[in-house]
Amino acid sequence: METLLQQVVNGLSxxxxxxxxxxxxTLVFGLTGIVNFAHGEFLVQGGLVATSxxxxxxxxxIACLVAFIVEGAIGWCVERAVxxxxxxxxxxxxxxxxxLIIAMxxxxxxxxxxxxxxxxxxxxxxxxxxxxxxxxxxxxVTVITIIVMTVLLVLLSxxxxxxxxxxxxxxxxxxxxxxxxxxxxxxxxxxxxxALAGLGGALLLSLFxxxxxxxxxxxxxxFAVAIVGGLGSVxxxxxxAVILGMVEAIASGYxxxxxxxxxxxxxxxxxxxxxxxxLKGGGIA
Amino acid sequence: xxxxxxxxxxxxxxxxxRAQILSLVALAIVLGVLPFLGINSQFMQICTLAFLWxxxxxxxxxxxxxxxxxxxxxxALFGVGAYVAAIxxxxxxxxxxxxxxxxxxxxxxxATIIGAVALRVRGHYFLIITFAFAELWRISTVNLRxxxxxxxxxxxxxxxxxxGVGEIDSLRQxxxxxxxxxxxxxxxxxxxxxxxxxRNLRVVRENERLAISLGLNAARMRxxxxxxxxxxxxxxxxxxxxxxxxxGPEQFGASAGIQIVxxxxxxGARSAAGPVIGALVFFLLPLVSRLDPIxxxxxxxLGLLAIVLLSPQGLVPLFASLVKRAxxxxxxxxxxxxx
Numbered sequence: 001m002e003t004l005l006q007q008v009v010n011g012l013s014x015x016x017x018x019x020x021x022x023x024x025x026t027l028v029f030g031l032t033g034i035v036n037f038a039h040g041e042f043l044v045q046g047g048l049v050a051t052s053x054x055x056x057x058x059x060x061x062i063a064c065l066v067a068f069i070v071e072g073a074i075g076w077c078v079e080r081a082v083x084x085x086x087x088x089x090x091x092x093x094x095x096x097x098x099x100l101i102i103a104m105x106x107x108x109x110x111x112x113x114x115x116x117x118x119x120x121x122x123x124x125x126x127x128x129x130x131x132x133x134x135x136x137x138x139x140x141v142t143v144i145t146i147i148v149m150t151v152l153l154v155l156l157s158x159x160x161x162x163x164x165x166x167x168x169x170x171x172x173x174x175x176x177x178x179x180x181x182x183x184x185x186x187x188x189x190x191x192x193x194x195a196l197a198g199l200g201g202a203l204l205l206s207l208f209x210x211x212x213x214x215x216x217x218x219x220x221x222x223f224a225v226a227i228v229g230g231l232g233s234v235x236x237x238x239x240x241a242v243i244l245g246m247v248e249a250i251a252s253g254y255x256x257x258x259x260x261x262x263x264x265x266x267x268x269x270x271x272x273x274x275x276x277x278x279l280k281g282g283g284i285a
Numbered sequence: 286x287x288x289x290x291x292x293x294x295x296x297x298x299x300x301x302x303r304a305q306i307l308s309l310v311a312l313a314i315v316l317g318v319l320p321f322l323g324i325n326s327q328f329m330q331i332c333t334l335a336f337l338w339x340x341x342x343x344x345x346x347x348x349x350x351x352x353x354x355x356x357x358x359x360x361a362l363f364g365v366g367a368y369v370a371a372i373x374x375x376x377x378x379x380x381x382x383x384x385x386x387x388x389x390x391x392x393x394x395x396a397t398i399i400g401a402v403a404l405r406v407r408g409h410y411f412l413i414i415t416f417a418f419a420e421l422w423r424i425s426t427v428n429l430r431x432x433x434x435x436x437x438x439x440x441x442x443x444x445x446x447x448x449g450v451g452e453i454d455s456l457r458q459x460x461x462x463x464x465x466x467x468x469x470x471x472x473x474x475x476x477x478x479x480x481x482x483x484r485n486l487r488v489v490r491e492n493e494r495l496a497i498s499l500g501l502n503a504a505r506m507r508x509x510x511x512x513x514x515x516x517x518x519x520x521x522x523x524x525x526x527x528x529x530x531x532x533g534p535e536q537f538g539a540s541a542g543i544q545i546v547x548x549x550x551x552x553g554a555r556s557a558a559g560p561v562i563g564a565l566v567f568f569l570l571p572l573v574s575r576l577d578p579i580x581x582x583x584x585x586x587l588g589l590l591a592i593v594l595l596s597p598q599g600l601v602p603l604f605a606s607l608v609k610r611a612x613x614x615x616x617x618x619x620x621x622x623x624x
Contacts, residue, residue: 035409037357037416085594091355094412095550096593098357098543103586106579216539217424220417227413262424265417269402272410 005132007253008246013138013207015245016145017043020200021218022225022237023152024193030169030232031186034083034093038100039197040219044212045104046071046198047205048112051119060122060206064144067202068195075194079187101215108212118209141203148199149238156234165189169232224264228271230278239279243267302479305557309475312558313468320457329456331568336463337525339564340470342548344517347474350554351483352510353490357542358399358415361422362515364537365392366522368426371439371532381445384523392519393512400511404504416539423538438533441526459528466524467561470517475557477513486510518545547585550592553599562601
């Protein structure tokens with residue numbers, strides 16, 4: 001029982017990272033139809049940027065902010081230079097994202113080297129509730145993610161900005177005709193998605209070490225979450241992130257950790273076969 | 286959409302088939318005399334590897350060029366073939382020649398299963414599933430240690446025996462074996478392109494609803510094209526394992542799949558000789574430019590972006606059309622009499 005509770009907390013912290021990653025994937029897909037396989041590279045790069053910020057003497061929360069801002073800026077450049085010109089050709093956009101993977105991965109290699117990089121956990125305390133011992137860092141990661149996601153969901157469902165985004169996702173032309181500056185919104189979404197991935201990377205780094213080659217596995221996890229949740233749906237992605245995070249934590253606790261990516265893959269296939277539109281198909285919020 | 290960047294006509298076959306065969310013959314002659322021009326052994330070895338990778342790219346060319354469907358899984362299917370050969374050799378049950386059909390069938394079967402899942406839900410999901418499969422394959426080869434040797438991989442120490450010739454082990458012999466395999470694979474794909482099957486694939490690509498209303502089973506045709514591309518990748522994997530004498534998990538993940546996509550796009554998805562030229566450019570560029578491997582990879586990544594943004598039909602076709610245009614400018618009289 002104690003282990004189960006511990007695995008649940010572990011699962012929630014993993015789910016946080018999955019969620020931060022998948023939101024960008026699902027929003028960008030929902031708005032533009034682009035499958036961006038380089039999204040996991042933004043996560044890894046965010047983590048690596050955070051290590052550099054910490055090496056410069058900045059405290060961890062500021063390092064998270066730096067990763068958030070830097071990846072948002074890189075996301076803007078990539079959207080502007082690569083994905084906007086290819087907006088009408090999703091297949092080419094996908095191939096371009098493959099080129100981005102190679103370029104981003106090896107630029108990271110050049111800057112940070114190929115070794116696994118880890119940081120000292122910013123919060124070392126372990127909370128003991130009875131026999132259950134829970135790392136404070138994992139709770140902090142979960143809480144930060146819950147706050148960010150709540151803000152995002154409220155914005156999406158309540159604000160003008162969110163209403164405009166939902167309108168674009170449903171019918172781009174009509175939204176444009178009603179005076180929504182579609183291009184600006186698409187750019188902003190890409191920037192937010194990349195920035196959230198950067199934040200996810202910084203948070204991930206406080207839990208696990210990473211290397212420039214970690215991106216591929218996280219990309220798959222992000223897509224698995226986005227597909228299980230229904231591509232285009234943010235709340236679906238969050239539900240799926242919690243489910244997959246739990247599956248991964250509990251299965252690695254009780255079965256074997258080496259197959260953890262395979263569980264997400266299996267869940268994705270089962271959902272595709274049984275319910276192709278995902279848990280919450282249609283609708284961006 | 287993508288159609289605009291590809292060949293405008295769906296039905297052109299006979300003349301282009303002849304053109305494809307001619308370009309293949311020319312390519313075979315040019316490459317066939319290379320070993321007699323005093324090239325060094327490193328160069329010859331790299332050409333051999335380039336030939337084997339280009340077979341996988343040729344298969345992907347059928348899927349992407351004709352059916353309009355891209356895949357990242359072909360790097361893993363290449364690995365399926367290589368591991369079938371390596372495990373078969375280790376267990377002393379398969380020689381290279383028996384491994385070839387077994388690997389081709391196994392890889393085609395794997396492609397069919399991936400495709401059957403992915404094509405139930407169409408479009409982008411296909412790409413995502415192929416990417417996931419590529420990484421799953423890498424994870425499996427790391428983790429299934431008893432079968433795959435884990436991170437160490439498997440040594441392939443069996444010699445290649447050609448009936449009537451004996452053991453082939455010199456670099457030159459391996460070079461010619463790979464060259465013959467490339468030309469054979471190119472001929473198969475050129476023939477498929479010009480066959481009714483190839484034409485139907487193009488119909489499916491250009492207008493799926495029309496294709497279905499004509500009684501074509503669009504999903505099954507795409508699946509067949511994917512299976513054929515898998516079989517070619519699997520066969521190439523066998524030769525690759527016997528050439529490198531070692532297989533390991535890092536050779537065949539999603540990055541291998543991306544490498545095949547890059548080779549295909551340098552060469553052009555719809556040209557017969559393109560993938561071979563693409564692979565040669567890909568493998569010889571670092572040798573010629575003498576850049577360190579990481580910088581080379583960054584340039585490849587940016588190069589792939591540049592190709593997609595500027596010339597998605599491929600670099601070799603772009604070059605060919607530029608040459609053609611320059612040629613026409615020089616001789617305007619020919620143009621005016623024919624038009």
